[in-house]
Amino acid sequence: MTKPIKHPRPGVDWETRAYWEGCGRHELILQRCRSCGTLQHRPRALCVSCLSDEIEHFPASGRGTVYSFTVTHQNQAPGFREALPYVLAYVELEEGVRLLTNIVGCSPENVRIGLPVEVEYAQLEGDIAVPRFHPL
Amino acid sequence: MSLSRSIAIAGVHEHPTRWAPDRTASQIMAESARAALEDCGLGLVDVDGLFAAGMEMGPMGVVTLAEYLNLKPRYIDGTNIGGSSFVAHVAHAAAAIHAGLCRVALILYGSTAASNAMAIGTGGQIGRDPATAFSTPYGLTTVGSYALVAQRHMQKYGTTSEQLAEIAVTMRRHAVLNPVAKMRSPIRIEDVLASRMISEPLHLLDCCIMSDGGGALVVTSLDHARDLKQKPALLLGSGEAVWHQEIGAPDLLTIAAKQSSDEAFRMAGVTRDEIDLCMIYDSFTITVLVTLEALGFCKPGEGGSFIESGAISLGSALPVNLDGGGLSSNHPGMRGIFLVIEAVKQLRRECGPRQVEGAERALVHGTGGLLSTLHSGATLILERDR
């Protein structure tokens, strides 16, 4: 079984606050451009396909599959050295957006590309949370 | 007159140090400048363009460096696109010289990363800025970002750890022939596979070493270079690219090298068959494999069998990294300058036992940043002057 990771607190600014606060409410918030329909992540104040600022936010399903992963055996950074070996992964959400994340709640040897996964949240101070994924 | 074939690399120097607790990064740059200028018969007084990048340099690093050297250049460029920066600097210098904005460009790099115990390849990434906030909570390491590419390549194409190990073994075989390489004991595939796992599927010997070091390049017009001491290495073509994962979820296995090398070949007007050797940034074994595919020397997915056939070894069709690369010779954090230096030395045919016989044309490709999240690529195609 994966060991608990103490996630470092992400930097939060005006453009990314809605995302991190959404995670705090256990909602994975993505952006869609009302003008051209582009989905984008990480969040930005405007659409980088058409430069419109008509951006809408919507909660993703929170389900996806492992696109790639690596079982990390060496990292001396606090929060991670105690959690070795941990799984760093790209998860491709049903909506088509790819997120860098951790896979938790299973044995690292059981992680495979294509594995169906679902989001869960590690609560941090100040009403924000870090989304990560476990096998469905 | 077109830029292609009008600019040349006239002087080079690779600092021989691999461990320099007795030197500063600026000192390594200055010593390298002295030697590269001596190499082509120029002096600091001739330099009117200054280019540099380094992990230890601040945001105004190139200005501080000009002060250190007491230089007042009329053209300055501190472009930092990661380890590929110096490959891009050659193209930027060529454009500036071609436009008449400077005449003699000096490109410098120096680092004491190893003796200062800086975390590079296998260290963690820490940062609170909102742009990296989407990776730092997850323990993304430099090696981890390349491991994500390796895992995907293995799953999609059946690439094996043995095929990746063959790259490390080949680089070491070349390093044995390079008297200043840091790691000079031969290794076997079994040694790579038995070395400690760092980030699956990459073992310790799939990762670049850490060293101190530095180097210098002198770039000028071909006409000027022909009046100097060394046989010039002509610039035929160049290209740059930035690649990232954020929008539209592009294929992780398509890297910046595709765009930058297509541009470089178009500008050079030569084909892949006309390249005699490659200098490819080998931060990790997987970097070489996916770069060879992106450069078009083999098809996507065929990198593993291409390497297994021995194709990248000295004496084969496309020898890669004759100095031993970052895997075995040196890696002070940003090794792009060494790619250019070795390519020029090979084209001058001064490399002794590791010389590629009859080398006429070399391709240089630098990768900067993290391959699976955000990276840059810069390509050069160089030719031995007639």
Ligand SMILES: [Zn+2]
């Ligand atoms: Zn749009």
